[in-house]
Amino acid sequence: MTGAVLRLDNVGVRIGSAQLVRDVTIDCPAGTFVGLLGPNGSGKSSLLRTVYRALPPDSGAVLLDGQDLLRELSARQAARRVAVLAQEPAHEIGFTVEEVIAAGRTPHHGAWARWASADRAIVTQAVATVGLTGHEHRPFSALSGGEKQRVLLARALAQQPSVLILDEPTNHLDIGTQLGLLALVRGLGITVLAALHDLNLAAAYCDRVHLLQDGALVAHGTPGEVLTPALIADVFGVTAHRVAHPDTGRPHLIFADPVSPSREDNS
């Protein structure tokens, strides 16, 4: 799998009378891991949904290697190149692990098409990549949260995408599973655009980060440029001390009290 160039070009999202995202431009060069940061309700998920076509943008465009994802590519063509790993769905899923992952092959086939052995090989490979070989026939609903996320990642991998969207994929996961998941994704070599809550995870894994506040982009750059105590106090309302990670030298934040009690949206 190789990465594609993803560009969000002046994207705006409006639902009803609420302007959720305003003129956001983000460039993700091929093969980079780009982070999308911001408090709850800052528009991260809405912005990401425009990339995997769950929500049409009201203005601007999403470009994949220069092609307009919504106007120049069919839904199936787009789904062969962009996959998503979001938080696990709230409703019960009556599939086995293998059936969930096999759904990733959907955009590669029309109705009634018989699947080739290549499809089975791709599914088997995806199962192995996330370390779930031998668990193919377990019911999805019986898995732990971390296992479910790995199955959903395998489904995304079975799409053979060149861009992977992550929407807070590590929520509710233990620290080992969080790091394992992001390391695995980073090792794929494809372009990643990830909304992350944990600023230290973002600092550790992202090549570049973009900071959203109230639907607008307020800063972007390397984690070292963006994750400054002043900006974090302004956007998240908390005091942060910044140190260098003893192993990697990347920025690491240590949080203190909220700047003012009225700001509590970074839960």
Place this chain on the structure above:
Amino acid sequence: MRSTTVAPAGPEAVRRRPAVRYAGVLGVLVALIPIVLVVAAGTGAVWIPPDQIWSVVSARLSAAPVGDALTDQIVWQVRIPRVLLAFLVGAGLAVAGTVLQAVVRNPLADPYVLGVSSGASLAAVGLLTLGTAAGAGLGATIGVSGAAFGGAVLTLALVLLLGRRRGVLDPSRLLLAGVALSYLFQAATTFLQLRVSSNQLAAVLFWLLGTVAGAEWGKLLLPLVLVSASFAWLLGQARRLNALHLGDDAAASLGIDVHRLRLWLLVVAAALTAAVIAVAGGVGFVGLVAPHAIRLLIGADHRKLLPAAALAGGLFLVLADLVGRVVVQPLELPLGVVTAVAGVPFFLILLRRAGGSA
């Protein structure tokens, strides 16, 4: 990902492969079809043994001279159309139920959840009871079946109109609109029933609870065509139904136009339901229990679920009709009474065995 975090494959991992379970369930269902159909066609006021049924059918199919005219009359003109209609109705309702449960993502959904049957009932009962000159004229032209079909189609249009949120079909809103319209139409149907004479009431009740007593070859064609065509189309959508089962956003990310797919699935499932209840009335429960029971046995993969649920629904309704014909002879029970009385205990046992894990 670090392989050390993977738990060793537990007992659940080594349980039988889903493909093997599916082959087993499908094999049993297919093997039951000839047995159940022949027993159902043989049973009635007169028992007709399988060899005589076979000779009637082979004579008819080879255009050979008919042996015994009375046996031929009973088997070919009365019982076989009735058994086949019961199978078609059961299969159609099971398929419609399977699809609607996926579309509104609610295991309690059945083919009637969108109010389609209450609209059909109101139209049919209206025609059966109004008895005015206009009603009789209309009844002669389109018949109760035609009225029911029209009522169902109009109701569907109304539900699709009301079930939108920001111009897009919303599952929970569809359900609410369907349930609300159902109550309204049921109230109107009850009002019509209250005004009706007692000798008309039996006909109304039978229609409301479902019956295949009026089956004849001519009435089989429309449901046969609609059930087969819808089933073939839905089978082609099975993978998309699977994607839809994973959630709207997941389906969109898998290249599916969720709004359009949901709309088409609703229209096809409703047309299927309308075609079936137009000829057999509002047979309850089979559309809820057949998909559910099969899902508990083989899982939710629609490529397997749709064929197995269709066979199970068909068989279940043939058996229900058989029971309804024999338990209170010479009277008959409406289908809905039998499906509920026989189906509920079976369903509850299945639910307990599955430990509510599906």
